Amino acid sequence: MNGKLVRVGTSYFPVTDVVRSSSWYIEMLGAELSYQDEVKAILNLANQSVFLVKSQEGQTSNFFDSTGNERFSLTFEVNGLEALEALHREFSEKEIRVGVIENRGHTGRNFVFYDLDGNKFDVWSELSPIFKENYLLS
Incomplete structure (x- = not known):
């Protein structure tokens, strides 16, 4: 490296x-x-x-793609669909602004959420393989 x-x-x-x-x-x-x-x-x-x-x-880390959709600049990962669904429920209960759990046509599922200033973040149900390997997660 x-x-x-x-x-x-x-x-x-x-x-x-x-x-x-x-x-x-x-x-x-x-x-x-x-x-x-x-x-x-x-x-x-x-x-x-x-x-x-x-x-x-009015400043956020968000940006607009070529088709005019607001995008996030960061995706968090969780370990599996159950963890994603549990986190989505927890965020909803805490009244964090969240989107629906989506199937975006690739492995896993995602949802977006926002902080107090409107910074948009993504959460994905799949941990990166190298992260899993380095932290001995199955």
């Missing part, structure tokens, strides 16, 4: 209120707080660092 990108270490998400958003990520998604000041929070979430960065109103 010499000279190759090995992993994604940090993701950055724009938020309007760092304190409120970090509390939401901790309470709703189970993130752990590493650092926080008035302009950023550093969280541990899904085996990587997540920076919540104070940004202007």
